[in-house]
Amino acid sequence: MSNSPAAPELKSDQLFVNLGPQHPSTHGVLRVGLTIEGEIVVKAVPDIGYLHRGTEKLAELRGYHHCVVISDRWDYLSAMNNNLMFCLAAEKLLKVEVPERAQHLRVAMCELNRIASHLLFFGTFGIDMGAFTAFLHAFREREMVLDLFEMSCGARLTYNYIRLAGVMKDVPDAWVARCREFLEFFKPRLKEYDELLSFNPIFLDRTKGVGAISKAAAVDWGLSGPNLRASGVDYDARKSEPYSGYEKYDFDVPLGGDGDCWDRYYCRVREMHESIKIVEQALAKLQPGPILGKGVAKVPKPVPGEAYVHVEGARGDLGCYLVSDGNMAPYRMHIRAPSFINLAILQEMLVGERMSDVIAILGSIDIVLGEVDR
Amino acid sequence: MIQYFSEVFGAFFAILKGMSVTFKTMLKPSITVQYPTEKLVPFSGFRGALLFDAETCISCNQCVKACPSYCIQLENAVNETGKKVAKVAWYSIDFGKCNFCRLCEESCPTKPKAVWHSKDYELTFFRRDEMVRCWKKGFDFVGLYWDRATKDFRKPEGQVQIQTTQERFQY
Numbered sequence: 046m047s048n049s050p051a052a053p054e055l056k057s058d059q060l061f062v063n064l065g066p067q068h069p070s071t072h073g074v075l076r077v078g079l080t081i082e083g084e085i086v087v088k089a090v091p092d093i094g095y096l097h098r099g100t101e102k103l104a105e106l107r108g109y110h111h112c113v114v115i116s117d118r119w120d121y122l123s124a125m126n127n128n129l130m131f132c133l134a135a136e137k138l139l140k141v142e143v144p145e146r147a148q149h150l151r152v153a154m155c156e157l158n159r160i161a162s163h164l165l166f167f168g169t170f171g172i173d174m175g176a177f178t179a180f181l182h183a184f185r186e187r188e189m190v191l192d193l194f195e196m197s198c199g200a201r202l203t204y205n206y207i208r209l210a211g212v213m214k215d216v217p218d219a220w221v222a223r224c225r226e227f228l229e230f231f232k233p234r235l236k237e238y239d240e241l242l243s244f245n246p247i248f249l250d251r252t253k254g255v256g257a258i259s260k261a262a263a264v265d266w267g268l269s270g271p272n273l274r275a276s277g278v279d280y281d282a283r284k285s286e287p288y289s290g291y292e293k294y295d296f297d298v299p300l301g302g303d304g305d306c307w308d309r310y311y312c313r314v315r316e317m318h319e320s321i322k323i324v325e326q327a328l329a330k331l332q333p334g335p336i337l338g339k340g341v342a343k344v345p346k347p348v349p350g351e352a353y354v355h356v357e358g359a360r361g362d363l364g365c366y367l368v369s370d371g372n373m374a375p376y377r378m379h380i381r382a383p384s385f386i387n388l389a390i391l392q393e394m395l396v397g398e399r400m401s402d403v404i405a406i407l408g409s410i411d412i413v414l415g416e417v418d419r
Numbered sequence: 420m421i422q423y424f425s426e427v428f429g430a431f432f433a434i435l436k437g438m439s440v441t442f443k444t445m446l447k448p449s450i451t452v453q454y455p456t457e458k459l460v461p462f463s464g465f466r467g468a469l470l471f472d473a474e475t476c477i478s479c480n481q482c483v484k485a486c487p488s489y490c491i492q493l494e495n496a497v498n499e500t501g502k503k504v505a506k507v508a509w510y511s512i513d514f515g516k517c518n519f520c521r522l523c524e525e526s527c528p529t530k531p532k533a534v535w536h537s538k539d540y541e542l543t544f545f546r547r548d549e550m551v552r553c554w555k556k557g558f559d560f561v562g563l564y565w566d567r568a569t570k571d572f573r574k575p576e577g578q579v580q581i582q583t584t585q586e587r588f589q590y
């Protein structure tokens with residue numbers, strides 16, 4: 046059988062099913078070519094590329110300031126982390142320092158964005174499993190985070206907030222108080238989520254023991270982020286290679302046990318608890334000061350060289366490899382997109398699962414197609 | 420058999436528990452707005468549709484260079500003797516390409532800014548012609564678009580403007 050998702054040769058009792066590209070649970074345009082035998086999946090081939098915009102190539106024609114705007118469009122659900130990842134790489138090339146206040150603002154924004162992104166996962170995963178209420182609750186809270194972003198940078202999805210050597214602008218005075226207010230509001234909500242969804246027996250039945258990834262398989266396939274940690278592998282770039290001053294923050298890395306759908310789900314819910322802690326600490330550390338470092342020209346031209354930086358994005362280990370040849374645009378930019386790499390395990394994982402569990406597994410991997418295709 | 424019923428009851432109680440959260444929320448005030456009739460006003464600093472002032476602009480090309488999608492175009496004005504002056508003859512932004520990223524506004528050296536974001540988030544277009552907004556001397560800040568069929572400037576009708584929330588200009 047060829048590896049192409051189109052037109053596989055089927056045995057007489059097999060059936061070829063196209064999941065997507067417009068299936069609501071794929072959260073974007075992903076097609077999975079499924080060959081099923083009765084109810085059991087015997088072969089699954091994810092077909093990607095529907096959202097390919099060639100941004101890595103585009104970056105070779107754009108300046109470094111422009112690339113921050115491009116980076117918003119990869120993982121549009123946690124664009125702050127993308128901004129940060131690109132800026133860290135470019136700062137490494139340009140060898141500029143980031144002021145203290147900007148560091149804390151960056152951390153606070155990234156963690157808020159992680160909350161927003163996990164909330165979206167929480168809501169849509171609930172919908173995939175047939176629990177609609179959780180979605181509405183999650184979006185109520187997400188709206189508040191987006192309001193915070195709107196207050197600080199003026200956009201709700203594509204922030205362009207983290208800039209080379211700092212952040213776009215200082216947060217308004219009311220922002221910190223409003224952010225604290227949100228965190229206080231959000232803490233009891235997490236308890237409600239557990240009541241609504243996490244320990245609901247119907248939800249547990251559909252997710253516990255489904256699509257388990259062993260520790261070894263998770264490492265072999267290069268998974269990262271909550272997907273990896275749900276399998277019990279303790280790896281978090283914020284801990285192992287701290288950036289932006291994460292070493293000064295006190296937080297735990299939630300780990301799962303079996304690596305099944307529920308573990309992946311609950312890992313994210315617990316990460317939201319940790320993110321709250323980090324944001325609180327970042328707000329406490331916020332001292333008045335400059336927010337933009339010096340030494341970044343209007344058209345930066347770093348000395349020839351290369352830099353690799355990886356950060357812990359909402360979906361996993363987000364990496365950026367930048368090569369500069371001394372011109373105004375990067376010579377080459379490569380993104381290690383966690384969604385893309387996490388998606389690859391699907392072809393192994395789905396085999397032997399029931400058709401009804403495919404959606405649960407796909408949802409629990411939490412991919413963003415903008416990042417998969419770039 | 421006993422297990423079956425205990426599972427059914429377990430699920431039933433879980434639903435009741437979930438419902439209690441729903442009922443608690445039901446008694447709280449509503450947080451949604453009825454959009455077309457009620458409109459939320461964005462925070463100050465919102466990056467909405469761009470406005471432009473042909474009087475303030477000194478035609479320095481900074482915004483053109485700063486734009487990541489190269490969607491700004493302008494042409495220098497010339498005086499009677501054919502010499503370039505620090506004014507624009509025309510200025511246009513292609514909203515079909517715009518990222519709403521504020522790089523143009525940040526790079527603009529004039530005070531007040533000659534190009535700036537409004538709070539208008541209801542930017543909609545019926546035709547592609549409408550996406551390219553054009554400004555000239557005497558046009559208002561919202562600008563007009565060039566209709567290729569009728570060959571004249573028109574008011575952007577596809578845009579429902581939030582008329583009361585512009586920062587610099589009242590309609």
Ligand code: SF4
Binds near residue numbers: 487
């Ligand atoms: S907002 Fe950004 S994309 Fe739009 S015109 Fe200004 S610089 Fe260009």
Ligand code: SF4
Binds near residue numbers: 480529
């Ligand atoms: S809008 Fe501002 S930056 Fe652009 S040409 Fe005019 S003065 Fe220069």
